[in-house]
Amino acid sequence: MSGIYIHIPFCKQACHYCDFHFSTSLKNKDALVKSILMEIDTRINYLPNKTIETIYFGGGTPSLLSEKEIFQILEKLYKLYNVSNNAEITLECNPDDLSDEKLKELKRLEINRLSIGLQSFDEEELIWMNRAHTAKESESSVKRAQDRGFENITIDLIYGSKFSNLTSWKKTLDKAIALQVPHISSYNLTIEEKTKLGHDFKVKKEVAIDDEKSSEMFLEMIDRLEKNEFIHYEISNFGKEGFFSKHNSNYWKGEHYLGLGPSAHSFHGTSRQWNVSNNNLYIKYLEEKSEAYFEKEILTETERFNEYILTSLRTIWGINLDYIKTNFNSDFAKNFLNQIQEYIKQETVTVKDKTYTLTEKGKLLADKIASDLFA
Ligand code: SF4
Known part of the structure; x- marks a missing residue:
C-alpha cells in the first residue's frame, strides 16, 4: 500500500494559529501547478512497482484549485x-x-473523500482564528456535500482556544455528531512561534489555556465520540467502522509515500526527503531541472526505530514486539522491554498479544511516553 500526497500551498487568508507552508498570493498558481506536473514526471521511479492506494490533496487549501488544475494532476498520476x-x-x-x-x-473528478477544515461552529472564535468562513458555512458546507452524494467526509475541529470550555466543547461535539459525518480529526490548539497567535502570546496579548482544561476536553471528546460509534484509532482521529483515513493510516503504519509540491515530505523505507518550503524556489528549481528542490536524509536504524515508536504508539494498532524483533537488532527489543514495564505498572500502557497500546490515562501522555521509549 503506497500513497501520494500533493501539497497545494495557497490560502485565501492566513489563519492566526497556522504554521503550515502556504502563500496568500495566488499569482503563481499556474506556474506552481505546472511545476507539480513536472515533479510527477521527475519522481516516476520513487515508488517502483508499488500500487497507489491513496492520493491526498493537502495544503494550504486545495479547494482553491480549479477543476482543470485538479484534473491535470490526477490525469498525469493515473x-x-x-x-x-x-x-x-x-x-x-x-x-x-x-x-x-x-x-x-x-x-x-471522482474525488471520493472530502476533508472539510471547519474547525469551529462559533462565529466569534472563527473570527479570532481569522478563518475565511462563517459558523453557518461550517455546518451548511457539510450538508451540501452530503446532498451532493459525498459520504466519506471528515471534519477538522480545534479545541483549547480561549473561547472553549467544557460546556461549549460538549455543544461543539454534539453538533459535529449531529452532522453524521463518519470521521472527525480534532487537534488541541498549539501556539506556534512564527504565527500571529505566537506573536500575540509573546507580547502577552493572548494567554494559553491551561493543560488541565485541554485534557478534560480531550477526555470528553473520547467519551462522547466513542458513545456515538466512533473508534478512537489515532490520538487525534476518530472514524466509524470502514471510514478510517487510509492515507494517514499508511503513514502511521510506516508504508512508503511520495510527496509532491513545496514542503511535501516523501518516505522510502530507509530514506526521507522533503521539498523546499518556498513556492518561487520550488518553481525555479523544477524549471532548471535542478535537484536543489529537495533535501534528503538516510535514516539510521535508531531513527527508524524512534519513528516506529512515535507513530505506532499513537494508534490502536500499537507497538508490536515481533515487528521490533524482525526489523531491528536485538538490543532494541531488549531495551524496549525494559523500559515499557514502568508504563505497564503505571497503567498508561497495556499489552495484549505482544502489542502495546496506550490506555486512556496514557493517551494524555502519549508524546512523553514515546520520547521515553526512544532508543
Ligand atoms: S489552517 Fe488551513 S486554511 Fe488556514 S492558513 Fe493554515 S493551511 Fe491555510
Whole structure:
C-alpha cells in the first residue's frame, strides 16, 4: 500500500494559529501547478512497482484549485502510476469554497473523500482564528456535500482556544455528531512561534489555556465520540467502522509515500526527503531541472526505530514486539522491554498479544511516553 500526497500551498487568508507552508498570493498558481506536473514526471521511479492506494490533496487549501488544475494532476498520476481502481482520493477543502458548483466539479473528478477544515461552529472564535468562513458555512458546507452524494467526509475541529470550555466543547461535539459525518480529526490548539497567535502570546496579548482544561476536553471528546460509534484509532482521529483515513493510516503504519509540491515530505523505507518550503524556489528549481528542490536524509536504524515508536504508539494498532524483533537488532527489543514495564505498572500502557497500546490515562501522555521509549 503506497500513497501520494500533493501539497497545494495557497490560502485565501492566513489563519492566526497556522504554521503550515502556504502563500496568500495566488499569482503563481499556474506556474506552481505546472511545476507539480513536472515533479510527477521527475519522481516516476520513487515508488517502483508499488500500487497507489491513496492520493491526498493537502495544503494550504486545495479547494482553491480549479477543476482543470485538479484534473491535470490526477490525469498525469493515473497515466504514470499504477493507481488502484478503488483508491481513496481525498481533497482538503474549506467550507467557503464548497459551493454547489464546486461540489459538482469534485464529483466529476471522482474525488471520493472530502476533508472539510471547519474547525469551529462559533462565529466569534472563527473570527479570532481569522478563518475565511462563517459558523453557518461550517455546518451548511457539510450538508451540501452530503446532498451532493459525498459520504466519506471528515471534519477538522480545534479545541483549547480561549473561547472553549467544557460546556461549549460538549455543544461543539454534539453538533459535529449531529452532522453524521463518519470521521472527525480534532487537534488541541498549539501556539506556534512564527504565527500571529505566537506573536500575540509573546507580547502577552493572548494567554494559553491551561493543560488541565485541554485534557478534560480531550477526555470528553473520547467519551462522547466513542458513545456515538466512533473508534478512537489515532490520538487525534476518530472514524466509524470502514471510514478510517487510509492515507494517514499508511503513514502511521510506516508504508512508503511520495510527496509532491513545496514542503511535501516523501518516505522510502530507509530514506526521507522533503521539498523546499518556498513556492518561487520550488518553481525555479523544477524549471532548471535542478535537484536543489529537495533535501534528503538516510535514516539510521535508531531513527527508524524512534519513528516506529512515535507513530505506532499513537494508534490502536500499537507497538508490536515481533515487528521490533524482525526489523531491528536485538538490543532494541531488549531495551524496549525494559523500559515499557514502568508504563505497564503505571497503567498508561497495556499489552495484549505482544502489542502495546496506550490506555486512556496514557493517551494524555502519549508524546512523553514515546520520547521515553526512544532508543
Ligand atoms: S486554511 Fe488551513 S493551511 Fe491555510 S492558513 Fe488556514 S489552517 Fe493554515
